[in-house]
Amino acid sequence: MDYLVEQYNSWLDDNIALTNAFSEESMRQMAIQLLLGKNYRLITENNTKSKLALTYLWLSEVVKNAQIEFGQDWKVRLVDDLNNVRHRTPEQDNLMFWLAGLTKKNIHESGRIQK
Numbered sequence: 781m782d783y784l785v786e787q788y789n790s791w792l793d794d795n796i797a798l799t800n801a802f803s804e805e806s807m808r809q810m811a812i813q814l815l816l817g818k819n820y821r822l823i824t825e826n827n828t829k830s831k832l833a834l835t836y837l838w839l840s841e842v843v844k845n846a847q848i849e850f851g852q853d854w855k856v857r858l859v860d861d862l863n864n865v866r867h868r869t870p871e872q873d874n875l876m877f878w879l880a881g882l883t884k885k886n887i888h889e890s891g892r893i894q895k
Contacts, residue, residue: 781849781861785871788838795830842875855879 800806801824813820843854850857862868862876 781846781858783869783872783875784838784841784845785869787841788834788871791834791838792831795834801827838871839875839878 806823809823810820813823846854846858850861859876859879862872862879865872868876
């Protein structure tokens with residue numbers, strides 16, 4: 781199945797609302813906000829919102845494609861298909877966590893689920 785990873789990464793790269801939070805200009809703006817006692821998160825919040833929106837859009841496209849390709853049993857078959865991918869991308873790994881109802885934060889480095 782096509783997981784549209786290239787399309788997703790292209791969306792992230794091409795979206796002008798997304799900026800490099802660690803660029804010289806971004807760091808300068810955050811330092812100014814901190815020194816003036818203002819909320820620096822106002823600068824980074826739009827970035828986060830945009831990335832989340834694009835990620836939800838990507839997930840909806842992947843789910844739609846999986847439903848078309850696998851039918852009603854799309855969740856189980858999608859997990860099986862992902863398990864058969866030899867070199868999963870980080871996006872595909874995150875998709876596996878999402879399908880299990882987890883996030884990467886729930887997984888310990890040993891591979892066990894943290895409580």
